[in-house]
Amino acid sequence: METESPGFGQNSRTNQGFGGLRRLSLAMLATDRTAAGFTGLSDGAGGPGAVLAAFKAAAPYLGLPPRVVHAVDWLFRFTQRQDWEAGARPVVWPSAAVQQADLDLGASQTKALNRHLVELGLVVMRDSPNGKRYGRRDRGGRIIEAYGFDLSPLGVRFDEFRAVAEKGRAEREAVRQLRRRVTIARKAIEQIVETAVEVGLEPGVFVREAEEARRLSRRLAKAESSAVLAFGVTRLEDRHGDLRQRLESLIAARQGTGSAQKDVETDPKAPENRPHQYRYKSDLNPEQDTVSGIEKSSPAPVGSGATAETTGLRNGRSGSETGRGEQKPARRDDGTVLRITPDELVRLAPRLLPYLGRSSPAWPDVVEAADWLRHDLGVSKPLWGEACIAMGREQAAIALAIVSARPAGHFRSTPGGYFHGMVAKARAGELNLGKTIWGMRSKRDTHGWNQPQ
Structure with a gap:
């Protein structure tokens, strides 16, 4: 017995051009080629849930806006595990009315969003002869015929998403560590200024260096790349090393003349x-x-x-x-x-x-x-x-x-x-x-x- 999902396929005509055919772009053709490489998820891949999780983890590092992530997440509500096996196709066919209601979008916004999903290489639109979305499953739940959103490109890009997410997490951790080093180097330079004042040295040079360190630190606070931050951190840490060496040399010179005794008592009472x-x-x-x-x-x-x-x-x-x-x-x-x-x-x-x-x-x-x-x-x-x-x-x-x-x-x-x-x-x-x-x-x-x- 064949079944068709209720509530789908009504008022679902696609954005078609002359002659009832969807307008094609180079991005859509590229997405079609990606979908053609889908042969099913490998054993142990984890099914559609793992694909969706990998996509959502990679989305921030791919620069995808939240509305795109939400739309893909919504489409995965209608797919089933057997759709991702070898020889099957993960196609879903929610109607335009359901999509508009669930995503709280107008008709024009929904069409623009769907086209954007295709151009981003995430889905392929499978159009029926009459331009409607619909599908049928057999008693085992396998798709016999379906027209709508083909999610195959997401399955093909599964490993890519995982790699992007891992690289993004590593970059984020590197940025966090580098920003911490920026703060430590800046405060260390300010500490040198305080020490110079405490022991009675002329603070002019040290104060100028500290102000320059603060300016560089403020610029680095806006940097998102670990490469940019690494360059700035190296400059700050080198500057800190030079200033510390200069401070120690000046203090040593003062101690040689015996003038440092009145600045710091080096011998406590006990x-x-x-x-x-x-x-x-x-x-x-x-x-x-x-x-x-x-x-x-x-x-x-x-x-x-x-x-x-x-x-x-x-x-x-x-x-x-x-x-x-x-x-x-x-x-x-x-x-x-x-x-x-x-x-x-x-x-x-x-x-x-x-x-x-x-x-x-x-x-x-x-x-x-x-x-x-x-x-x-x-x-x-x-x-x-x-x-x-x-x-x-x-x-x-x-x-x-x-x-x-x-x-x-x-x-x-x-x-x-x-x-x-x-x-x-x-x-x-x-x-x-x-x-x-x-x-x-x-x-x-x-x-x-x-x-x-």
């Missing part, structure tokens, strides 16, 4: 909280990136609150032995001194990881990452500057990392308030980061907490 001094080595000494609160520190200055006697006792020696400059005993890593590498700090405080630019960071990288992390913890720029003066930049970064590793319930007020208390203790000579780090190690070894996945 010896276990003195800042780590950079010692870049050409060999592969595993201790080159280790912060030690005592053995890697400078001697305490007069009036710092740490006498020679107390310094000697904390190192396991008497004050007189310290004064004679005898050889230091072997270091005991028992929580009385601070000894940690950047890699271990990241393992103990993994919230630093997203802000690090490389997998094996050095202390300058950790300090820069901490300056970004402080925003998440509610630590203000002035408080961060006070911490760097009270503890030194490296130990301020370690203190901030410790705060980031604490659970939310650990704080009586906020993480920023907790960090403020650590700064106050550092000023009073009461902060012992070594003991805290030792406790974090013990807890990690016992419970395996804060381990990166």
Whole structure:
């Protein structure tokens, strides 16, 4: 028994030209050739649902407007799985009246939309002799005769749609990552300007570079291509590298003349909280990136609150032995001194990881990452500057990392308030980061907490 879908085929005359034939264009002929290559979906392709999903995923990257996507989605309501098998044709024949009502379009708009679908290579119009859309199926639901929208081109382009969607997703992720790098580079340049002002350098050149970085960043915010963004990111990151090198050279020159002492206090009051001094080595000494609160520190200055006697006792020696400059005993890593590498700090405080630019960071990288992390913890720029003066930049970064590793319930007020208390203790000579780090190690070894996945 043959059946014809009810409600279809009425008032469905197509846009025909002279002699009852549809006007053809080069785009329509190309779509006809595409449809001729349809031999059915391969096994495991997933049927018409998979074709529609692939088309909709690729549509944004093909520049297709929403009305086209909606129209194709609507046409798939009338197809069945067996229509996409080998030897069959996925033809649907909804009437013009139904199409106009469902899509909320007028007659002229509907004709223009259908023609657009053909010219985009998505469907082929199969016209009946009388210009109406209709079709019949047998008892098994297979199409015997049908005139209307042939969806074969969508099946032929199935693999193309999937490839376009995958490429588009990869491009979108690349753009997202590049835009993040633009923001990081711009803020890093602004941070250099702030540092130059803090240490009393002439900010003119740095301010001009920061303004140029902002202008370039605004232009890149409108870019949609990863190639354009990559070029801009390279310029910003190169500029940041040059500015940072210039800043470090100027600071080093000032330190050589002794004028930097009045800008930043490099020796806090308690010896276990003195800042780590950079010692870049050409060999592969595993201790080159280790912060030690005592053995890697400078001697305490007069009036710092740490006498020679107390310094000697904390190192396991008497004050007189310290004064004679005898050889230091072997270091005991028992929580009385601070000894940690950047890699271990990241393992103990993994919230630093997203802000690090490389997998094996050095202390300058950790300090820069901490300056970004402080925003998440509610630590203000002035408080961060006070911490760097009270503890030194490296130990301020370690203190901030410790705060980031604490659970939310650990704080009586906020993480920023907790960090403020650590700064106050550092000023009073009461902060012992070594003991805290030792406790974090013990807890990690016992419970395996804060381990990166």
